Amino acid sequence: MSKLQTRQQVGVEEVQHRLSDELGPSYRVAVGSNSSLKVGRPGVIPCQVKVRHTDGGTTFEVRTTGLIVSRLIQAVAINPRVRRALEQLYGKSAG
Numbered sequence: 001m002s003k004l005q006t007r008q009q010v011g012v013e014e015v016q017h018r019l020s021d022e023l024g025p026s027y028r029v030a031v032g033s034n035s036s037l038k039v040g041r042p043g044v045i046p047c048q049v050k051v052r053h054t055d056g057g058t059t060f061e062v063r064t065t066g067l068i069v070s071r072l073i074q075a076v077a078i079n080p081r082v083r084r085a086l087e088q089l090y091g092k093s094a095g
Contacts, residue, residue, distance in 0.1 A: 002083050006090035007057040012037060015051055015060075015089075022085040039082050047072040047078050049086075060086050 012031055019039065020029040032048060033036045040046025045066035052059045062079050064071035 002062040002079060004060045004062075004083065004086050004092070005057060006060075009053060010051070010058050010090070012051050015049070018089050019049075022089055023071065023081065026028065027081075040074075040078060042077065043094070044073055047074045047082060058090075060090070062086070063064065087091055 012034060016029050016031055016037055019037070020027070020044065023039070026041060026079070027075040028038075028040055028046065030038045030046075037049040037051065037053050038046040039049055048063045048065050050061040051059070051065065062082050064079065066074075072080075
């Protein structure tokens with residue numbers, strides 16, 4: 001699991017649109033619930049991005065999902081790209 005923190009309060013739909021634009025057409029970004037997104041590429045089980053609001057802003061948690069093979073593919077090919085995109089959009093933060 002990878003966490004990022006921003007001082008901004010951002011909603012799931014805003015993150016969906018901005019992340020989709022940043023990742024480009026080869027990635028699918030969909031709202032999974034009112035506090036999460038599913039991000040993936042065709043043919044791969046998507047990873048999950050949890051969006052949590054705190055008094056200090058918004059926290060993003062990029063998580064692997066699915067069976068072990070899917071988690072390995074996500075950890076190597078998808079999660080790092082999603083994290084870099086979130087850092088570009090909302091700034092870097094330890095986590």
